Amino acid sequence: MVNRAMRVEVADSWHRSAAAGVEPDLAEAPITLPDADLRDYRQAHPLARVFPLLEDVLGQAARECDAVMAVADAEGQMLWVCGSAATLRNAESIGFVEGSNWDERMAGTNAPGLALRLDQPVQVIGSEHFRQSVRRFSCAATPIHDPATSRLLGVLDITGGDQVAVPQTMAMVRAAARMAESELARDLLSPPLPMPESSRGAYLVLESLGRGDALLAIDDGRGTTSKLRLSPRHSEILVLLASAPRGLSGDELGVLLYSEDGGSSTLRAELNRLRALLGDSLLASRPYRLVAGITCDWLAVEALLAAGDVRAALNAYQGPLMPRSEAPGIIRLREALNASVRQALIRSGEADLMSAWTRSSWGADDYEMWLAQRACVAEESPMRALIDGQIGRLDADLG
Structure with a gap:
């Protein structure tokens, strides 16, 4: 049953999935790139050039939050799926494996497929997935383009549980995709x-x-x-x-x-x-x-x-x-950008980094950052009096 409140792009994707004949109770996505063909195909793919960069930047982050990173081609075929052994086994239960196809017409509504369809960054959360087996997952995906021709090369995705259903995941995936496009652009600085x-x-x-x-x-x-x-x-x-x-x-x-x-x-x-x-x-x-x-x-x-x-x-x-x-x-x-930097500082738990922010002209009145900084500083710290004083000032200003 469709959620009572559903985003337009998700509802449209559900209609396309149903029209393509995808069954909501289908357990796994179909394999369209067999193992025998996978290795040669992805070695020849343009994204093979930047996969090591993506694995280093985003793959490690995915492992640390019990998620998987995936890279698919422009047809939705998964070329690389990376994660810990446990998260990969979890992903296998829904057919989220190398060689599978996550075009929405084959696997139903999902972030990689929808990002390819719309040619824009997409997040699909839990019950927004068309197939029931996928609704315990959330994912964020963004397209990667050839910087010279603007041709769609594929899609970069993070898939996991509730921990990835936050705006910061989307920002991280987009930034990694931009890094990949920048790396491709550097390669293209040599003719032609x-x-x-x-x-x-x-x-x-x-x-x-x-x-x-x-x-x-x-x-x-x-x-x-x-x-x-x-x-x-x-x-x-x-x-x-x-x-x-x-x-x-x-x-x-x-x-x-x-x-x-x-x-x-x-x-x-x-x-x-x-x-x-x-x-x-x-x-x-x-x-x-x-x-x-x-x-x-x-x-x-x-x-x-x-x-x-x-x-x-x-x-x-x-x-x-x-x-x-x-x-x-x-x-x-x-x-x-401001929100991404702030949230990264708060999550870091590093009082010195937060202090650098609150000492700046743009962060001096950041009430949430002052509170986060106080939570990281011991009561006996000399900084505590300064922090409490600034929080008191802001309390008075804010009424």
Whole structure:
């Protein structure tokens, strides 16, 4: 029976699953890639290049939370399924094994299949699964694309129990997928690259944490590096394009930049000025996208969090992403990164890391962080009086 409250995309997936003939009481997903073919097939797959990175970054995190990490191709065939012996046995009970196919038309509603169908990150929680045998699991999955062609290569997934049914899991999976795409992009910096001849080998470094206007360094690939301090609007545009490797249409970019309609002509003018600044070889259109390798300080923080290195992530976090920007897309990115860093610090149980946060201008009034810090500090610690004083101050301010 369908839940009384069900997300639209999940309900649509249930309909597609039923229409494809998937039985709700089907115990296991079908095998479409036999063992005899699996090894050669996945060795030749583009994602084989980045699987060791994913295993190192996300596979270990999956083991630590009693979950499994899986990588599937664009058809939903599981190429790698990694985890502890116990979690792998648990996954086998529903046919979540290498060679099985989790396209929603074969395995019913699930995160890898739905992420492939929608071509976007997806979380499927417990009873949202179409098949009854899978409803004791939750999963989070995100697509991985070829950074040169935007072609869908496959999907990255974390599957486990209730412990993965949290927003942080989705953030971790997305960050790992971005790392994989960045690694693929680095490989593609050697010809042939599907970009204008003049931009081949070019690389951009964008710094936007704690800054109202981003700092952009351009390495032309021929030994020349130039640095630009961008205007706030050009900074926002580059941050948004860097966060969307497949590019954005003019309408999509407009929605992310302007809180109200009517910015299309202004956006065109801004893009023309930005193209004049960067050159046609670095900023392409239809869709708008950056045609060069790019490194961003906020993506580095996300990657460090995904790798479980909270201390390094905090050191790299120079403040909120473009803190004065009111562009809806920037606000969303800023709040997501801020929440990820905060929750990682709180979960770390490391009082010194929390102290570094509360000593910053952006964390000084973070009531939850002060409380978490107090819980980690012994009563006899000299820090206790300072912490209690700050909590008292906030109590008075908050009434």
